[in-house]
Amino acid sequence: xxxxxxxxxxxxxxxxxxxxxxxxxxxxxxxxxxxxxxxxxxxxxxxxxxxxxxxxxxxxxxxxxxxxxxxxxxxxxxxxxxxxxxxxxxxxxxxxxxxxxxxxxxxxxxxxxxxxxxxxxxxxxxxxxxxxxxxxxxxxxxxxxxxxxxxxxxxxxxxxxxxxxxxxxxxxxxxxxxxxxxxxxxxxxxxxxxxxxxxxxxxxxxxxxxxxxxxxxxxxxxxxxxxxxxxxxxxxxxxxxxxxxxx
Amino acid sequence: xxxxxxxxxxxxxxxxxxxxxxxxxxxxxxxxxxxxxxxxxxxxxxxxxxxxxxxxxxxxxxxxxxxxxxxxxxxxxxxxxxxxxxxxxxxxxxxxxxxxxxxxxxxxxxxxxxxxxxxxxxxxxxxxxxxxxxxxxxxxxxxxxxxxxxxxxxxxxxxxxxxxxxxxxxxxxxxxxxxxxxxxxxxxxxxxxxxxxxxxxxxxxxxxxxxxxxxxxxxxxxxxxxxxxxxxxxxxxxxxxxxxxxxxxxxxxxxxxxxxxxxxxxxxxxxx
Numbered sequence: 001x002x003x004x005x006x007x008x009x010x011x012x013x014x015x016x017x018x019x020x021x022x023x024x025x026x027x028x029x030x031x032x033x034x035x036x037x038x039x040x041x042x043x044x045x046x047x048x049x050x051x052x053x054x055x056x057x058x059x060x061x062x063x064x065x066x067x068x069x070x071x072x073x074x075x076x077x078x079x080x081x082x083x084x085x086x087x088x089x090x091x092x093x094x095x096x097x098x099x100x101x102x103x104x105x106x107x108x109x110x111x112x113x114x115x116x117x118x119x120x121x122x123x124x125x126x127x128x129x130x131x132x133x134x135x136x137x138x139x140x141x142x143x144x145x146x147x148x149x150x151x152x153x154x155x156x157x158x159x160x161x162x163x164x165x166x167x168x169x170x171x172x173x174x175x176x177x178x179x180x181x182x183x184x185x186x187x188x189x190x191x192x193x194x195x196x197x198x199x200x201x202x203x204x205x206x207x208x209x210x211x212x213x214x215x216x217x218x219x220x221x222x223x224x225x226x227x228x229x230x231x232x233x234x235x236x237x238x239x240x241x242x243x244x245x246x247x
Numbered sequence: 248x249x250x251x252x253x254x255x256x257x258x259x260x261x262x263x264x265x266x267x268x269x270x271x272x273x274x275x276x277x278x279x280x281x282x283x284x285x286x287x288x289x290x291x292x293x294x295x296x297x298x299x300x301x302x303x304x305x306x307x308x309x310x311x312x313x314x315x316x317x318x319x320x321x322x323x324x325x326x327x328x329x330x331x332x333x334x335x336x337x338x339x340x341x342x343x344x345x346x347x348x349x350x351x352x353x354x355x356x357x358x359x360x361x362x363x364x365x366x367x368x369x370x371x372x373x374x375x376x377x378x379x380x381x382x383x384x385x386x387x388x389x390x391x392x393x394x395x396x397x398x399x400x401x402x403x404x405x406x407x408x409x410x411x412x413x414x415x416x417x418x419x420x421x422x423x424x425x426x427x428x429x430x431x432x433x434x435x436x437x438x439x440x441x442x443x444x445x446x447x448x449x450x451x452x453x454x455x456x457x458x459x460x461x462x463x464x465x466x467x468x469x470x471x472x473x474x475x476x477x478x479x480x481x482x483x484x485x486x487x488x489x490x491x492x493x494x495x496x497x498x499x500x501x502x503x504x505x506x507x508x509x510x511x512x513x514x515x516x517x518x519x
Binding site for chain 1: 270273274277278281284285288355356357358359360361362512513516517
């Protein structure tokens with residue numbers, strides 16, 4: 001077992017129930033006190049998780065129970081309202097992976113931009129550039145503006161870039177549902193490789209097969225609380241028991 | 248076909264950790280060059296556009312105030328006087344206007360990367376600032392053509408740029424997160440900017456104002472800043488009082504901006 005790389009302590013985050021609800025200036029400047037507000041709910045609360053280097057963790061739960069939110073807290077793209085989330089080392093987030101790409105720039109420019117924004121140095125990008133393009137199978141399109149790519153190509157490119165980041169932690173949020181089967185298999189293979197290379201995986205999915213394939217440990221989130229933290233089989237069994245999906 | 252294992256990059260804690268300052272600089276530069284590249288790769292005239300806008304404005308005001316109305320404001324040559332105010336105004340106007348959309352425009356990227364959040368505002372200040380600096384040769388060309396004499400006042404230029412950048416950054420840090428919650432603010436800012444154009448010494452100088460009003464006008468930080476820009480050709484335009492006020496207000500704006508931004512960033516991330 002490696003060192004603890006992700007430490008979530010009593011983390012909670014709340015959202016407004018009613019997005020159109022009125023916001024007052026006072027609201028915004030009130031800071032993060034613990035006073036419950038009428039129109040808000042806790043999407044996650046009191047979550048404690050410790051992840052060690054090299055672990056592969058699957059997060060299960062129904063829609064809207066906080067899975068993606070937990071992932072975003074770990075990714076650092078959201079900040080908890082209470083508790084702490086400490087992540088030791090960089091994170092490669094496969095969340096909204098096509099987000100960083102710019103329509104008007106070419107594939108080549110986009111690779112440099114996105115990889116750079118995710119923390120790769122210029123030398124690292126140059127060293128990995130060919131690998132990224134080959135993996136995405138876009139050798140002929142490197143000078144094509146990104147907007148002219150098909151949506152499948154866009155996802156391929158995005159996955160290719162993010163999965164080449166030299167970060168010890170990999171976060172995956174159901175991105176694998178897209179793309180054709182051949183590419184999906186390639187993605188799976190790539191994740192296997194990364195796991196074999198000692199990466200830590202945080203995986204959100206509804207697909208039981210994928211969860212069993214990659215993960216050893218599971219987190220079961222329900223009603224904003226961490227209900228169960230244990231081996232993936234047990235977690236899936238508990239989830240199926242509660243929600244009666246056939247397995 | 249399984250890939251040879253050599254292509255697998257092992258978990259690499261070996262890479263030296265990059266300091267936050269370096270990360271900030273790298274991302275700021277990436278985003279700024281992206282902005283500039285997008286602007287110049289999508290439009291045929293590229294660089295010209297960033298100069299054309301203030302230039303056309305300058306010609307219009309020059310025409311109105313020298314050919315139609317008998318003007319008693321500004322200084323000779325008036326077109327140089329105008330441009331020295333209009334170019335910094337274009338930076339201010341563009342950066343403040345864009346900062347209303349700082350988060351909205353890049354929402355997907357903000358949601359998927361954990362970059363230092365203030366970079367979304369800083370990169371607007373920087374990219375508009377670079378366009379401004381690139382436009383300075385145009386001012387120089389006009390100064391040569393119309394025989395404006397360069398003075399030692401040009402040494403104020405760096406201070407003017409630093410003050411203006413500080414001011415814009417501070418205001419941007421306040422506006423950008425607030426707009427996420429109050430979309431109306433986007434329009435309000437446009438309106439205020441239009442008002443501010445005439446409420447700043449751009450087509451006139453501080454000294455053209457009636458007694459008493461110039462003291463109040465000094466509290467518009469743009470007054471002091473623009474007077475510093477004009478010092479290169481019109482050294483008597485510099486009003487030390489206005490400059491000191493501008494410096495103080497720029498620093499206050501930055502402090503307030505940082506405060507507001509820190510307070511709101513958590514809520515912004517949830518909202519976008």
